[in-house]
Amino acid sequence: MASTKDAALARLLEHLSSAEPAAHPIKDYPTVRLSDPAEITKAAAFLKDELGFDYLEMITAVDWLGPMQLDGLAAARTAAHPFKETPLKADPPVTPAPGAGAAYRPVLDLLWSFGNLRENLKMFLRLEVPRDQAEVASLTALFPAADWQEREAFDLLGVRFLGHPNLTKILTTEDLAGHPLRKDYAHQKDRFDE
Amino acid sequence: MNKEALIVSEASMHTDTMFLNMGPQHPSTHGVLRLGLTVSGEVIAKAVPDVGYLHRGIEKLMETRTYNQGVVLADRLDYCSAMPNGLAICLAAEKLMAVTAPPRAQALRVLMCELNRIASHLIFMGTYGIDIGALTPFLYAFREREMILDLFEMCCGGRLTYNYMRLGGVSNDIDDNWIAKCREFLEFFKPRVDEYDTLLSFNPIFRSRTQDVGLISAQTAKAWGLSGPNLRGSGVNYDVRKSDPYCGYDRFDFNVPLGQTGSCWDRYYCRVQEMRQSVRIIEAALADIPAGEIMAKGLAKIPKPPAGEAYAHVEASRGDLGVFLASDGNAAPYRLHLRAPCFINLAVLQEILVGNKVADVVAILGSFDIVLGEVDR
Numbered sequence: 027m028a029s030t031k032d033a034a035l036a037r038l039l040e041h042l043s044s045a046e047p048a049a050h051p052i053k054d055y056p057t058v059r060l061s062d063p064a065e066i067t068k069a070a071a072f073l074k075d076e077l078g079f080d081y082l083e084m085i086t087a088v089d090w091l092g093p094m095q096l097d098g099l100a101a102a103r104t105a106a107h108p109f110k111e112t113p114l115k116a117d118p119p120v121t122p123a124p125g126a127g128a129a130y131r132p133v134l135d136l137l138w139s140f141g142n143l144r145e146n147l148k149m150f151l152r153l154e155v156p157r158d159q160a161e162v163a164s165l166t167a168l169f170p171a172a173d174w175q176e177r178e179a180f181d182l183l184g185v186r187f188l189g190h191p192n193l194t195k196i197l198t199t200e201d202l203a204g205h206p207l208r209k210d211y212a213h214q215k216d217r218f219d220e
Numbered sequence: 221m222n223k224e225a226l227i228v229s230e231a232s233m234h235t236d237t238m239f240l241n242m243g244p245q246h247p248s249t250h251g252v253l254r255l256g257l258t259v260s261g262e263v264i265a266k267a268v269p270d271v272g273y274l275h276r277g278i279e280k281l282m283e284t285r286t287y288n289q290g291v292v293l294a295d296r297l298d299y300c301s302a303m304p305n306g307l308a309i310c311l312a313a314e315k316l317m318a319v320t321a322p323p324r325a326q327a328l329r330v331l332m333c334e335l336n337r338i339a340s341h342l343i344f345m346g347t348y349g350i351d352i353g354a355l356t357p358f359l360y361a362f363r364e365r366e367m368i369l370d371l372f373e374m375c376c377g378g379r380l381t382y383n384y385m386r387l388g389g390v391s392n393d394i395d396d397n398w399i400a401k402c403r404e405f406l407e408f409f410k411p412r413v414d415e416y417d418t419l420l421s422f423n424p425i426f427r428s429r430t431q432d433v434g435l436i437s438a439q440t441a442k443a444w445g446l447s448g449p450n451l452r453g454s455g456v457n458y459d460v461r462k463s464d465p466y467c468g469y470d471r472f473d474f475n476v477p478l479g480q481t482g483s484c485w486d487r488y489y490c491r492v493q494e495m496r497q498s499v500r501i502i503e504a505a506l507a508d509i510p511a512g513e514i515m516a517k518g519l520a521k522i523p524k525p526p527a528g529e530a531y532a533h534v535e536a537s538r539g540d541l542g543v544f545l546a547s548d549g550n551a552a553p554y555r556l557h558l559r560a561p562c563f564i565n566l567a568v569l570q571e572i573l574v575g576n577k578v579a580d581v582v583a584i585l586g587s588f589d590i591v592l593g594e595v596d597r
Contacts, residue, residue: 052544053529054530080443083540083542083559084544086557088529088546089555130548137544139542143463148464170445170567171443171564174564178563182279196271197596199275207555
């Protein structure tokens with residue numbers, strides 16, 4: 027079991043020029059970090075065709091901008107309701123240990139999870155893209171499962187997946203501007219807030 | 221009809237596709253799902269599922285709440301089977317904190333999740349029968365489900381949203397009275413599954429409506445990332461309880477029921493058989509509940525997992541429910557992503573509905589057993 031896992035990891039690293047094992051893997055699964063955004067399609071195709079990872083489990087991202095500011099939502103709430111919602115982060119946020127992979131920086135840390143159901147393996151791919159230019163190739167041609175998950179990441183986090191046949195909002199309403207899961211998203215007041 | 225009239229009608233006849241809106245307020249969509257169907261006569265030419273009507277931003281809300289408050293929100297995802305939702309979050313946070321729930325808590329987690337799986341599959345069986353036109357099984361299914369809800373109520377006070385899982389354990393213990401009640405339920409329930417087979421599963425009308433309808437090949441199912449009974453109905457043997465065991469599931473002896481053709485009936489029957497397997501797991505768990513604590517020792521009231529990232533997934537009633545957790549060392553998750561099986565299962569509709577009759581849309585949609593609370597989050 028362990029040997030197939032290591033073998034798959036080694037072959038993937040060998041195939042890609044910009045990949046290396048992540049310094050802080052996602053517990054407790056093998057994690058590979060890419061540094062070249064152009065290689066994601068190559069990595070996914072190799073995983074699928076050569077290593078048997080034909081099951082795309084998950085696509086998501088983390089916005090590492092920094093702790094969430096409660097300005098928008100909490101302020102509106104306090105004005106509307108007699109009770110005051112205590113902001114959880116009133117105490118100064120803990121500065122994350124620099125080594126834990128949780129340092130605040132203006133990037134979106136993308137995440138793909140692939141599964142090999144036959145050999146019972148799982149592999150995570152990571153890739154950092156700048157927040158103001160969050161673009162990456164779509165995997166819809168390789169995995170239909172990427173369709174809705176990429177739309178979700180586009181809707182909630184503002185990642186543009188190039189080559190996606192229908193990259194439109196999926197969960198939020200048509201009139202909502204911005205991407206709610208970005209840390210700098212502020213709640214837009216509507217008629218219910220007054 | 222004379223020949224002249226026939227020519228006239230053929231010349232003036234023109235065929236066109238029609239747009240048919242189904243939902244979001246439609247009883248057979250099990251919530252607020254909208255399907256934009258383009259039909260050519262009675263045949264679906266294009267299907268566009270439209271989701272998001274129930275989006276509450278649960279992932280965002282969790283970023284301002286403690287982990288144990290997050291469990292409360294997680295109950296509102298898949299509200300037909302709320303136990304495994306909180307469990308997935310707790311498992312991810314426990315990985316970061318390097319905490320393991322005590323053996324008794326793990327046994328209780330398995331017990332509750334399996335009872336919840338039966339309750340959830342009973343809802344499916346009852347409502348799927350109604351979708352197809354069989355009204356009676358619903359009443360039987362809800363009679364049994366009621367007994368499970370009573371057990372939950374006895375244990376933790378909740379009947380739908382339990383808030384039972386805690387970081388490092390569970391909230392309430394069970395006593396001998398509960399165990400006796402649970403055994404009583406199992407004895408009552410075991411012969412009932414065979415009754416469902418005679419009532420619904422092998423009913424010729426039901427079978428003709430569901431067999432060879434909505435076929436999903438194993439390859440399609442994997443490509444679209446289906447999980448749970450929807451994937452296993454297509455014959456793909458993937459069950460998180462077996463492939464990535466948590467809470468000591470590897471201690472239990474149970475089978476993973478598989479379908480053969482990936483038809484609606486296969487997906488349905490996988491769930492019926494899973495109820496039998498869950499009974500086996502519960503019986504084994506009841507026979508050997510370890511004594512001891514139900515919460516891990518030495519945890520803070522408001523736990524702050526150290527900075528880092530973790531992924532944990534569980535076999536929820538509707539599939540592989542995953543939680544990706546990024547922590548920056550604060551009391552609230554920095555980012556928490558839910559791999560919602562219903563959301564991912566639903567995407568395949570746009571492919572497999574095409575070519576089916578309008579009347580089969582309800583049969584196919586029902587066989588996916590979606591809960592919109594989890595689709596939209």
